[in-house]
Amino acid sequence: MAEYIRVSALNALARRVLDNCEPLNNLIICGEISNFTRHSKSGHLYFTLKDEQASVKTVMFRDKARLLGFAPQNGMLVLVYGRATLYERDGAFQVYAEYMRPFGAGAAQMAFDALRKKLESEGLFDPARKRPLPPMPAYIGVVTSKTGAALQDVRNVISRRWPLTRLLLAPVNVQGLEAEQSILDGIRALDADPRPELILVTRGGGSKEDLWVFNSERIARAVSKCRKPVVSAVGHEIDYTILDYVADLRAPTPSAAAEVCVPDMRQVRQNLFILGQNIQKNIQSRFQMCYNNLNALAPQRTLTAQKAALEERWQNLQELTASIRSASTSQLRQKGDTLVHAAVVAESLNPYGVLARGYAIIRDKNGRCRTVSQLKVGQTFTLQGHDAAARCTVDQVDHLSPEETDESTQEL
Amino acid sequence: MKAPKNFEEGVARLQEILRQMQDESTTLDKSVKLYAEAAQLIAYCNTTLEQAKLQIEEIDAAMTKETAGE
Numbered sequence: 001m002a003e004y005i006r007v008s009a010l011n012a013l014a015r016r017v018l019d020n021c022e023p024l025n026n027l028i029i030c031g032e033i034s035n036f037t038r039h040s041k042s043g044h045l046y047f048t049l050k051d052e053q054a055s056v057k058t059v060m061f062r063d064k065a066r067l068l069g070f071a072p073q074n075g076m077l078v079l080v081y082g083r084a085t086l087y088e089r090d091g092a093f094q095v096y097a098e099y100m101r102p103f104g105a106g107a108a109q110m111a112f113d114a115l116r117k118k119l120e121s122e123g124l125f126d127p128a129r130k131r132p133l134p135p136m137p138a139y140i141g142v143v144t145s146k147t148g149a150a151l152q153d154v155r156n157v158i159s160r161r162w163p164l165t166r167l168l169l170a171p172v173n174v175q176g177l178e179a180e181q182s183i184l185d186g187i188r189a190l191d192a193d194p195r196p197e198l199i200l201v202t203r204g205g206g207s208k209e210d211l212w213v214f215n216s217e218r219i220a221r222a223v224s225k226c227r228k229p230v231v232s233a234v235g236h237e238i239d240y241t242i243l244d245y246v247a248d249l250r251a252p253t254p255s256a257a258a259e260v261c262v263p264d265m266r267q268v269r270q271n272l273f274i275l276g277q278n279i280q281k282n283i284q285s286r287f288q289m290c291y292n293n294l295n296a297l298a299p300q301r302t303l304t305a306q307k308a309a310l311e312e313r314w315q316n317l318q319e320l321t322a323s324i325r326s327a328s329t330s331q332l333r334q335k336g337d338t339l340v341h342a343a344v345v346a347e348s349l350n351p352y353g354v355l356a357r358g359y360a361i362i363r364d365k366n367g368r369c370r371t372v373s374q375l376k377v378g379q380t381f382t383l384q385g386h387d388a389a390a391r392c393t394v395d396q397v398d399h400l401s402p403e404e405t406d407e408s409t410q411e412l
Numbered sequence: 413m414k415a416p417k418n419f420e421e422g423v424a425r426l427q428e429i430l431r432q433m434q435d436e437s438t439t440l441d442k443s444v445k446l447y448a449e450a451a452q453l454i455a456y457c458n459t460t461l462e463q464a465k466l467q468i469e470e471i472d473a474a475m476t477k478e479t480a481g482e
Contacts, residue, residue, distance in 0.1 A: 136420045141471075155466065163464040164419055170473045185473040193471060265461060268423075272461075275426050276454045282433045283447045290440055 011088040018085045018093075025083045029095060030103055031056070033076045038065075038177070045177075047072065049080060049095065056084070060097040068177045070102060070209035071216060075111035077103045102209055112215055115242055119217070124224045125245045131229040133249060133261065134197045136268075139166050140261055141196030141228070143186035146171035150204040150233070150254035157255050162262035168196050174203040179213040184222050191226045199226060200261055201243060202233040202254045214241035223247060233257030355386040373399060415456070422457045426450055 005013075018024055031049030038045050043062035048055050058080060072078065082097040102108045119125065140158075144150045146169065158165060170186035173179045183201065190199045201223070203211070213219070214234045220242045223230045232247035233254045244250040251257035347353065351361065361384045362370045375381065375394045383390045416422035429446045432438050438446070 138418060138420070146470075155468070159466040163466040164460065165466070167466065167468045169468055169470045171470060172473065182473070189471055189473040269458075269461060272423065272426075272454065272457055275423070275430060276450070279426070279430050279433060279447060279450045282430065283443060286433070286440060286443050 007091070008088065011086060011091050014091075015086040015088055024085065027081070027083055027095070029056075029080045029082075029084075031078065031080065033072050033078055034074050036072055036074050038181075045072065045097075047074075049078075057092055057094040058082075058097055059094060060100070064098055065177045068100070069175070069207075071177060071180045071213040072100070073111055073115075073212070073215065073217070075114050076108060077111070079103045102212070108208065108212070112242070115215065115217055115220075116245060119220055119242065119246065124220065129224070130248045133229050133231070136162070136263055137165055137197040137261065139168055139195040139197055141168045141170060141190030141193065141199040143170050143172055143183060143190060143199060143201040144203055144254075145174045148174065148204055150174075150202045153204070153254040154200065154202065154258040157258035158262055161259065161264050162268075163265075165262055166195075168193065174213070175206070175210055180216045180218060183213065183216075183219055187219070187222050187226065187230070191228055196228060198229045198231060198261060200231045200233070200257055201247070202231075202257055203235070204254060205236045205239070208239075211235045211239055211241060214243040216242070219243060220246045231257050231261060352386075355384070358386075360385045373397070416453065419457055419460045422453050422460070426453050426457070429453070 029049060031051055034048045034050055034055070036045070036047040043065065045058075045060040045065050047058050049058050050056075060082075078100045079102075080095060080097045080100040082095055082099070084093065084095045086092065087094050116125075123129070142151065142154060144154070151169070155167070158167065168190065170190050172182040172186040174183065187199060187201065190196050201214075203214075211234055214232075223232075223243060223246050229248040230246075231249045231251060232241070232243045233251040233256060234241050234243060237252040240250075249260060251260055355361065362372065362375070363382045363384060364370050365380060365382075367382075370381065375397050377394050377396060379394045381392055381394070383392050416425055429450045433443050433446055
């Protein structure tokens with residue numbers, strides 16, 4: 001039977017050989033990152049380095065990865081510092097990276113362009129997708145570093161322009177390996193929170209590697225799925241990131257982003273003033289219009305009123321005339337009646353009337369009426385009757401007793 | 413008059429008041445009432461602007477991460 005060894009012995013042997021190979025222990029490898037994953041629990045990075053002809057598995061442990069100044073991305077050309085040996089369990093030849101950095105701006109730019117093209121072809125940058133920002137947001141979600149200059153700039157600008165709004169800060173790492181996940185969490189948390197009406201993702205200026213995390217495909221996709229509008233402001237004017245393309249609005253700097261997120265208080269004050277003036281003018285012209293209408297009506301109303309008054313007085317006059325007329329007529333008739341009555345009475349009392357019935361009046365020589373008892377013996381008098389008078393002389397005067405008088409009266 | 417919830421609602425109501433006042437079918441009586449309401453709203457809005465001070469709150473993104481999902 002031939003001599004054999006176990007798999008573990010083989011791998012141990014191979015590893016020993018490789019470990020003793022000095023060049024493998026101090027390598028600088030140039031390659032493009034692919035199949036990049038960051039183990040969610042351990043924090044170790046696993047990826048494949050490749051060039052046109054070959055590839056090699058690579059691992060970077062958490063404590064080393066934490067020191068990275070940029071977020072590795074698929075398609076990024078990097079220089080990896082480390083050693084290569086065999087991973088005994090799997091018999092896999094792999095690189096243990098101590099440190100790495102992007103290799104050449106051109107390479108990074110190529111990766112950037114590739115991702116941009118890919119997302120663009122998926123329609124993530126479509127202008128039709130861009131949503132308008134709320135004109136006066138009550139809450140703005142801010143994804144940035146709690147200690148960064150960007151937050152300071154945003155605070156200053158918003159305090160000055162529109163302090164009515166509230167900032168809801170999702171403090172994140174904007175740099176290093178943790179940055180991508182941290183920013184993702186921040187965006188998702190703010191999108192899930194009911195308060196913010198828009199989300200501002202920002203950080204101040206830095207090197208291209210510092211800003212590289214904002215070219216993350218995962219962040220781009222998370223932003224494209226946001227229910228709320230997202231404003232991006234990363235670095236300076238000249239820095240464009242994938243986030244800028246996918247965001248609803250890209251601002252050149254954190255300060256500029258703060259400006260576009262809120263209205264200008266002076267402008268709003270001015271608008272409020274104009275609105276108040278318009279309302280004031282409106283009520284004034286309304287009043288003026290009412291007065292004018294009233295004034296236009298006034299002469300006509302006076303005329304009508306005067307006509308009515310005249311009419312009424314005319315009526316009164318008519319009635320008064322009629323009543324005066326009827327009153328005077330009835331009074332005249334009444335007086336006439338009285339007169340007729342009085343005439344009748346007067347007629348009945350006319351002493352001459354009695355004469356017709358055979359009575360006579362005694363008159364002295366002066367024509368005065370005398371009673372019989374006044375006559376003296378020998379006196380002459382005239383006895384006047386109805387249609388004749390007689391001259392007489394008194395022979396004797398006999399004064400009669402009351403009984404005789406009564407009797408004679410009765411007889412009469 | 414119902415007090416506005418916030419500045420924005422106050423301004424929106426003012427714009428609505430102006431629109432109603434410009435409508436010729438609005439009676440003078442109603443216009444006068446709207447005018448009184450507008451005066452109060454403008455005072456409210458100005459006071460709100462004068463007293464406003466930027467407030468900052470914080471959200472712990474890592475806490476909500478679990479529910480937000482990956």
